[in-house]
Amino acid sequence: MLLNKRPPLSYLFNKIKLELIYVATITLIVYFLTTRFEHLLPEMPLTIPTFIGTAISVILSFKLSQSYDRWWEARKIWGGIVNDSRNFVLQLQSFLGAGNEQTIKQMALRQIAWCYCLGRSLRGLEPVDSIGKYLSHADLRSLEGHTNKPLGILQQNTADLRQLREEGQLDVFSHVQLNNTMVNFTNWMGMAERIKSTVFPVTYRLFLHTIIYVFIIALSISLRNVAGYFEIPLLLIIASFFFLLERTATHLQDPFSNKPTDTAMTAIATTIEINIKQLLKETDVPNPHPANEFYLM
């Protein structure tokens, strides 16, 4: 997540440097052609490029809106994970009688592990690396049989709930209620995976990208009578604006891609760890996940 401060210009520039080079080249070519072979290029009324530009801004706005919805849904999913992680521990404490503190702690730590593991898995990182301290050796070994590691962790907590019920520590109604929370975890996980694995309609983006170039070419032909030292920066600024917005949309579309614009999953998982450990009355809680220069992961 980008923080509420101006990101470094180099960061922004890097996002669209390729496009800007193209735009500068196009403008220079058109400028050269119009200077040397003035009769070669026909008259292009300015209404044509501005109409195309208006069409682009409308379609781009809708695309931004759909990308924003994806980004916000991703954030809601992780908000739901925060809530249900808290609910899970509170429910265990509410439904299990005295003497189960150790089991509660074990299941709560497994829930912390699940959060970190899901975050890393969505980012395409090795998911089991950093969760060794929350899981037992048996748990870690049994995860090996799973392609989907977070699903494996959920199965372990599901099995523990069943055992608690068989041992008579958990009545059937509380079991069903806790199962509702487990169902939520499966759902949040699947929702995040859906966003991760569903490519935003490719052709939509492709056409938009292409038409921005058409717009730039048409505009540079229209503006050939304007002095060159003025035309080129103007075109670069308008082009940057469209390309940067389009890039912003693309980043919002993919909120789990290990980039500064990601959902801040590590920070959220750390918050969950702090909350859960304080609910367990532990005092050895980690510090909040630190922010980078201009973003939080």
Add this chain to the structure above:
Amino acid sequence: MLLNKRPPLSYLFNKIKLELIYVATITLIVYFLTTRFEHLLPEMPLTIPTFIGTAISVILSFKLSQSYDRWWEARKIWGGIVNDSRNFVLQLQSFLGAGNEQTIKQMALRQIAWCYCLGRSLRGLEPVDSIGKYLSHADLRSLEGHTNKPLGILQQNTADLRQLREEGQLDVFSHVQLNNTMVNFTNWMGMAERIKSTVFPVTYRLFLHTIIYVFIIALSISLRNVAGYFEIPLLLIIASFFFLLERTATHLQDPFSNKPTDTAMTAIATTIEINIKQLLKETDVPNPHPANEFYLM
């Protein structure tokens, strides 16, 4: 689902070749008329076609937005199917005591069959073809009495749950909780069928298609003073842009039509099969469904 790579130009061209031929013909006719009978065609101020073009881009954006919502809803439905298939197996393992492993496996395989069967049925393919290996002979025979095959499979799992309860393996609360998951399956199935069977308002699309031609005709009359070698490609590019966006909208509207732009139902069902089999601690799991050249089915 189109993958995150540039689809081949031939694929895109095929989508709108008919429209492009019409546009080229229109432009040539107008060019011919203006060259031969210059007095025949009246003056058309450029403001008229650009105003029409702006109106088209606004209405097209809304249509894209509605089509996108349908497409995303289809993807959410299959995401829900992934989640509830996992939930179903985890719940069976949590609510049924030891000794029911064989019944759990049979019901889980039936759930896998349901996923494949629903996918094929939505695509208009023979739904029972590929699911023989997950179902018993009795199951397959009893499906014959159903027009809606996936509904028939759900009835079989419903009947098994009832029998488990009558045999005392399942208490009434767990039965109700499992029934909630079964209700979800019926709902997901019905939601997908709704999208499949509801035609997007026809007149909406018809008027939009017609007005794009009106726009092209008006624009080609307006631009008759522009040199022909420049006018024709410009018109073709703008027309392609509108027609391709309109075609993108149409593809998003119908996400279950056995085309490259479909929801990747076979790939999702294969993921479900892998997840379920690993939850059952089986080792003989299939590979993920392979992608085609530029899309995943």
Add this chain to the structure above:
Amino acid sequence: MLLNKRPPLSYLFNKIKLELIYVATITLIVYFLTTRFEHLLPEMPLTIPTFIGTAISVILSFKLSQSYDRWWEARKIWGGIVNDSRNFVLQLQSFLGAGNEQTIKQMALRQIAWCYCLGRSLRGLEPVDSIGKYLSHADLRSLEGHTNKPLGILQQNTADLRQLREEGQLDVFSHVQLNNTMVNFTNWMGMAERIKSTVFPVTYRLFLHTIIYVFIIALSISLRNVAGYFEIPLLLIIASFFFLLERTATHLQDPFSNKPTDTAMTAIATTIEINIKQLLKETDVPNPHPANEFYLM
């Protein structure tokens, strides 16, 4: 529901013939005035009507979007009715023990009757006409005391559930779970009635309709220098476009009005009858409801 084929031109023309006659009259009057009393009409810059036209297309798009949402909500409601009708029968079969087949059949037939009755009631047709074969005489008689016939049918199934519980055929938890499905039926019915009985904001539509005429008048004054044989068809085409889109919006707003653009309630209710009868293992199922020339009711 209009089918995915070109509706006959006469159908489309009938929707807006009044408006087109008005537009033609306006254009002719302006043409006559400008020819005879050229000094009478002031200069109208073309920017004025095109600005109004752009404003109309923006506001019309939003109206189309809101109307589409109403139409899609109506379709979702009937999709929910399909799902819960299937759920209801599956739940009865799951929760009631052997020996209750006859009661299940009676309640399932009542559910079919409810679907047909609700559809006819929403369309403003006599609701009890076609459901005699699904209900007993006592049921039909008791409906007479109800203004809202579908609500009366729901009360009958509610009473049967209570009796099953009093007879010990149904335990209390299954009763509550079945009650959830009954609650859904009341909700779907009320949601459809809400759409039926809520008039889309009248002033919104009125202003939009009026401003389209203002636009036509302004445009016809602006275009008076364009040759008449060209101006009149151009105005008629642009006006048709706006009026047809506006009419499409109006049809989408009222999806239960016994018109070809209706939600296909009879077809859906027939699908429900087929599904339910096959779940009851009956072989005498009706055929799917046939489509009319270009629509399905």
Add this chain to the structure above:
Amino acid sequence: MLLNKRPPLSYLFNKIKLELIYVATITLIVYFLTTRFEHLLPEMPLTIPTFIGTAISVILSFKLSQSYDRWWEARKIWGGIVNDSRNFVLQLQSFLGAGNEQTIKQMALRQIAWCYCLGRSLRGLEPVDSIGKYLSHADLRSLEGHTNKPLGILQQNTADLRQLREEGQLDVFSHVQLNNTMVNFTNWMGMAERIKSTVFPVTYRLFLHTIIYVFIIALSISLRNVAGYFEIPLLLIIASFFFLLERTATHLQDPFSNKPTDTAMTAIATTIEINIKQLLKETDVPNPHPANEFYLM
């Protein structure tokens, strides 16, 4: 709720008469200035006001859309109240054994009272006035301690449910299920209060209102060359259009303000009374609430 008929012109005119007087004054002043002191007012290109007008139409459309959502949410809330009132009576009849008819009737009448009371309370009318015939004296007296009268009525039904359970007339599961319906009533009430008490962002509306005047001034300066007898009606029509749409938005924003554009709460509450009384097999049901000239309250 405005009915589906043309509201009287006087009604519409009254909504914006102040604004129209302002607009006429502005136009006359500009007309006077341009006639007398032609050199005083600079040239204003027509592109400036039409650009402002386009911006207004875009922002106004979004505002209309947000206001529409508020209005539709208000209608959904009252639709939900209809549904849950029916559900409540059906559930009482389903979960309470024979001999409780009197208690059911008393609670059902209290529910009717709650609907009328909530409607009047949202409209800022004395809430207890018209509900004396549905409540006992004890009930009415106990309402005196409540600022929020509808909440007080809900507490009475909640207390009755508890007593039924303590008397053994209601088992614990049915109590919980009925409590879900009671929770819905609290939620619907709170949702309506939220819409009532939340002011639509004031600055948003203020800026939009101001910019319409800027647009009118700029447009009247631009059009000074157009003959006055033509300019003034044109400005008045365009201004009316914007102001009426803005007023429509404002009315949709506040659907509980005792105006003709209100949600038809009295009519809905009367429908609930009819439905509930017929479910109780009563024959003395009121007539549907009559419509006024062009609206229904």
Add this chain to the structure above:
Amino acid sequence: MLLNKRPPLSYLFNKIKLELIYVATITLIVYFLTTRFEHLLPEMPLTIPTFIGTAISVILSFKLSQSYDRWWEARKIWGGIVNDSRNFVLQLQSFLGAGNEQTIKQMALRQIAWCYCLGRSLRGLEPVDSIGKYLSHADLRSLEGHTNKPLGILQQNTADLRQLREEGQLDVFSHVQLNNTMVNFTNWMGMAERIKSTVFPVTYRLFLHTIIYVFIIALSISLRNVAGYFEIPLLLIIASFFFLLERTATHLQDPFSNKPTDTAMTAIATTIEINIKQLLKETDVPNPHPANEFYLM
């Protein structure tokens, strides 16, 4: 929350004074350049800035729409807190037998404390300051171990529910139903924290802000032929409009920032206190939270 009255002009002016100074400076510089070095600045067709302005108004509208959704979601969350606080007390009264009045009161007061504490915590104020009178000393001490104070309060009520069940005052089904309400509290809290902690996409806002300046520069160059005493106010008005709308969007985005545009959390919490105390039949209720000059906190 801003009240439904005109906020003081000084308040509005303060929001954008920096931007207006920049705009005035830009205009003066351009005016100076064009007067002195007329040949230095090239011709800038007015179509360019109006096209940019249209693009800004489209993108700004979408941003306003997304900000509005955040603001409305924040208000819905606090509406949900009102509803569930009422539900919580009604449920305690419905599910706990006679003799538990003291426990009910203690838990209800804790719920009031939770509302105030959450509101202050979201606003970045010391959260425990004002809630001493609702909590016991033991409660306050146990809060010290929690970074997240509201979560700590929820844990206390969760623990009390468990104790009631262990003492046999609460049956297991009612416990589960009350737990659903407790789960809602955790969810509402987490949803508010999500809005508080998620920065609206920074680059989106940054580009929009920058392009407004580009628009102003381009427009001031285009308008150089217009008399200066007219051009500068026109530019300032149009710039104010865009900057004020952009500022409105920014305020709506952050509804928990201790500003006049905040969600009125203190007022809502006071309403909850009044409602809960009247449900407890207490007579010593506070007055509604008073409004400030033009806003309510």
